[in-house]
Amino acid sequence: MTTTSQADTAANADQNANAITFDSFGLDARILRALTEQGYTKPTPIQAQAIPVVLLGKDVMGAAQTGTGKTAGFALPIIQRLLPLANGSASPARHPVRALMLTPTRELADQVYDNVARYAKHTDLRSTVVFGGVDMNPQTDALRRGVEILVATPGRLLDHVQQKSVNLSQVQMLVLDEADRMLDMGFLPDLQRIINLLPAQRQTLLFSATFSPEIKRLASSYLTQPVTIEVARSNSANENVRQTVYQVEDGQKQAAVVHLLKQRAAQGLSRQCIVFVNSKIGCSRLARHLEREGINAAAIHGDKTQTERMQTLEGFKNGTIDALVATDVAARGLDIPDMPCVINFDLPFSAEDYVHRIGRTGRAGASGDALSVFQPGDERLLVDIEKLIKRSIPRATLDGFDPTGERARGEDAERRRARSEVRRARGESEERPRRKDGNGSGQRPVFRPSDDPFFSRPYEPSAGSAAATPKPEEAAIAALGRGRTAPKRPLAALLGGVPRKS
DNA sequence: AAAAAAC
Numbered sequence: 001m002t003t004t005s006q007a008d009t010a011a012n013a014d015q016n017a018n019a020i021t022f023d024s025f026g027l028d029a030r031i032l033r034a035l036t037e038q039g040y041t042k043p044t045p046i047q048a049q050a051i052p053v054v055l056l057g058k059d060v061m062g063a064a065q066t067g068t069g070k071t072a073g074f075a076l077p078i079i080q081r082l083l084p085l086a087n088g089s090a091s092p093a094r095h096p097v098r099a100l101m102l103t104p105t106r107e108l109a110d111q112v113y114d115n116v117a118r119y120a121k122h123t124d125l126r127s128t129v130v131f132g133g134v135d136m137n138p139q140t141d142a143l144r145r146g147v148e149i150l151v152a153t154p155g156r157l158l159d160h161v162q163q164k165s166v167n168l169s170q171v172q173m174l175v176l177d178e179a180d181r182m183l184d185m186g187f188l189p190d191l192q193r194i195i196n197l198l199p200a201q202r203q204t205l206l207f208s209a210t211f212s213p214e215i216k217r218l219a220s221s222y223l224t225q226p227v228t229i230e231v232a233r234s235n236s237a238n239e240n241v242r243q244t245v246y247q248v249e250d251g252q253k254q255a256a257v258v259h260l261l262k263q264r265a266a267q268g269l270s271r272q273c274i275v276f277v278n279s280k281i282g283c284s285r286l287a288r289h290l291e292r293e294g295i296n297a298a299a300i301h302g303d304k305t306q307t308e309r310m311q312t313l314e315g316f317k318n319g320t321i322d323a324l325v326a327t328d329v330a331a332r333g334l335d336i337p338d339m340p341c342v343i344n345f346d347l348p349f350s351a352e353d354y355v356h357r358i359g360r361t362g363r364a365g366a367s368g369d370a371l372s373v374f375q376p377g378d379e380r381l382l383v384d385i386e387k388l389i390k391r392s393i394p395r396a397t398l399d400g401f402d403p404t405g406e407r408a409r410g411e412d413a414e415r416r417r418a419r420s421e422v423r424r425a426r427g428e429s430e431e432r433p434r435r436k437d438g439n440g441s442g443q444r445p446v447f448r449p450s451d452d453p454f455f456s457r458p459y460e461p462s463a464g465s466a467a468a469t470p471k472p473e474e475a476a477i478a479a480l481g482r483g484r485t486a487p488k489r490p491l492a493a494l495l496g497g498v499p500r501k502s
Numbered sequence: 503a504a505a506a507a508a509c
Contacts, residue, residue, distance in 0.1 A: 105506065132508050155508040185506050278504060302506055328505055349504060 025051050027080050030122040035076075038118060044069030046231045051077045054205065059226040061219055062207040068231050071115045074101075074175050074205050079120050081173070082148050096126075096146040097166060099173040102194070104181040105329060106131040106153055106306060107313060112177060113151040125149060130166075132156040133306030140165040154182070154190035161197065168197045174222075179208040180215055188218075195222055209356065241362035243370045243393045245382060252403040254286060256373045257345055258293045259401045261323060270340040271296075271322035276357050278346040280327055286345055287325040297323040300330060328353055330360075344372035347381040351388035 021042055022035050035041075043051065046068045053060055054077035064070040078099050085098060101116075103109045113129035120127060127149035128142040136159065143150075143166045150157075150166070160166045174195070176182065182191060204223050208215045219226060248256045257275060265271050275290075277283040280301040290297035298312045298321045309329075315321040324330065328348070339361040348354050361368025372393075374382060386392050 136509090153507065157508095159508055181506085187507075190507090280505075346504095353505095 020048060022076075025055065025077075027051075027076060028083055028123075030083075031076060031079055031119060034119050034121045037121075040072070044073075046070055046229065047073040047076070049229045049231070050074060050205075053227045053229065054078065054203070055080060057081070057203055059203060059223040060205040060207075061211075061223060061226040061228045062205065063209070063211060063228075063230040064207055070177075070207055071112055072119065074177075074207070075112070075116050075119055078149070078173050078175070079116070079123065079125060082125055083123060085125065085148055096148060097150045097168055097171055099149045099175070100168065100171045100194075100198070101149070101151045101175040101177060102154055102157070102182070102191070103151065103177045104153070104185055104187065105178075106133060107309065107329070108178065109151050109153050110310070116149055116151065120149070127151070130156050130160055131306075132159075133309075136160070136163075154187045154194060158190055158193060161194075168194070169199065171198045171202060173203045174198060174205070176204070176206045176208075176218075179206050179218060180210050180212060183212075183214050183218065191218075209359075210352070239362075240367045241358055241370050242367070243358065243372075244396050245372045245374060245393050246396055246398055248373055248375060248398070249403065250375050250377075253345055253373045253375065254289050255403045256398055256401065257286070257343055258290065258295070259398055260343060260371055260373075261290070261295055262293075263399065264341065272316070272319075272339065273323050273341040273343055274330060274339060274357075274360055275323055275325045275343045275345050276330070276348070277325060277327060278349065282346065283325050283327050287323075290323055290325065295323050296321050297325055299325045301327040302329050328357070339368060341369045341371065344370075344374075347372055347374050347378050347385070349381070351381075351384040354385045355389065 022032060022040065025043075027035075046062065046064045050060060050062060050070075050073035054074060060074075062070065062073070064073070082098055101109075101112055103112055109129050109131045113127060116127045126145075126147040128139070128147045129151040130139040130143070131153040132155055136156075139156075139160065140163065143160060152160075157166070161168065176191070182188075204226075206215075206219055206223060206226070246256060246260075261271070261273060264273070275286065275297075277286055280303050283301045284299045287297045287299035298315060300309055300312045304312070312321065312324070316324045325345075342358050342361045344354070344357060348357060358368075358370035361370060372382075382393070
């Protein structure tokens with residue numbers, strides 16, 4: 001295919017954008033070297049649009065879904081613009097921050113920072129990240145030593161501001177990443193407080209999945225003659241994603257998800273999958289169920305400690321975990337490249353969240369599967385989704401799905417749980433020396449029915465992450481008992497399972 | 503109806 005087609009369509013513009021390379025932006029050799037090492041040569045459409053504009057110092061209003069390469073789109077030109085500060089002429093530690101990047105979630109902050117650090121690797125620019133849920137002291141130390149680029153979630157940043165461990169009076173560039181999400185989460189007052197600490201003379205980049213009236217109001221308050229950059233049409237699901245819904249009877253969703261996962265494995269498709277669940281409790285429960293079915297699964301949600309959340313993500317990225325069972329903490333922002341498959345165990349309450357969830361797959365031209373299971377009562381949610389994406393999602397049946405055995409067991413969850421405890425104890429005692437705590441080496445046990453050829457890959461926890469995962473009882477307590485709003489429950493209730501609501 | 507985020 002050539003790029004000299006006559007039709008001057010948007011798709012064509014994207015193609016032309018893809019035809020150029022990073023060299024053509026005039027980026028510094030140190031940045032290009034880092035990009036080459038990462039294996040990046042061609043900018044994505046949003047990078048091709050954003051980089052020149054940011055380099056010119058203009059404000060940007062960017063509509064970009066996750067997975068479009070948005071982070072590099074702002075990080076690369078920001079690094080380039082800050083380069084004169086590097087090379088020994090770094091700013092004094094008293095008021096060093098020159099670029100501030102704000103994100104709604106801790107994971108996103110960490111990932112943006114990770115990207116920045118990689119792109120700036122061969123420069124003298126210093127960067128760090130601050131977010132809540134972890135010890136403040138190491139963050140304070142890093143801030144005191146001085147950084148040019150700071151990535152942060154709003155709450156913890158204000159904490160540091162209050163403690164006077166950071167001075168924002170020299171910030172020249174501000175990035176509001178996933179701004180719609182930040183507004184959704186009630187960060188507006190925090191954002192206003194932070195922005196009021198910054199010089200009025202600065203460059204501001206705002207990225208958002210949608211341009212809602214609230215976002216437009218935010219932009220008109222804090223941006224100056226912004227250049228609008230839009231890549232994917234907002235509210236429209238990616239064309240490369242094959243969406244399918246499966247209607248199942250009440251109480252069969254768990255079995256259906258197990259079936260889908262095993263079927264994919266049987267077909268030789270990648271096992272890596274994010275499974276979305278609406279509630280934190282349901283999230284932990286489904287992860288436990290998948291593990292009992294021999295699937296390497298782990299839950300990630302807001303009641304997990306920050307350490308657990310990071311370990312889980314790390315395990316997912318290095319392949320120790322196949323199924324990441326997540327609440328909407330993972331719907332936006334989490335930078336997990338090339339997800340082959342997303343499954344909705346619950347249809348999301350809001351149709352917009354559906355778009356964000358399935359936006360985890362089919363990125364940058366790759367294809368992906370977005371599968372959803374739903375029960376008859378969820379029909380209305382599905383209608384809302386189809387209305388938003390302006391498309392009907394094909395219904396399909398689960399090939400060879402026999403829910404009866406699974407459902408029969410489902411009706412006796414207590415007994416099933418007890419049986420799995422016994423199975424676990426036996427499995428552990430055969431393979432690993434048992435300690436007094438009855439949990440072998442302390443590693444998270446994974447059940448792998450030997451008669452199931454699809455799940456016969458050996459379980460190899462990585463030294464630093466999965467091996468440090470707490471035993472399931474502790475995880476269950478952490479999942480249910482932590483957090484400001486989590487109900488306090490007696491230990492027996494936690495270990496025996498939480499009674500289903502309503 | 504839920505989740506997320508500062509202590």
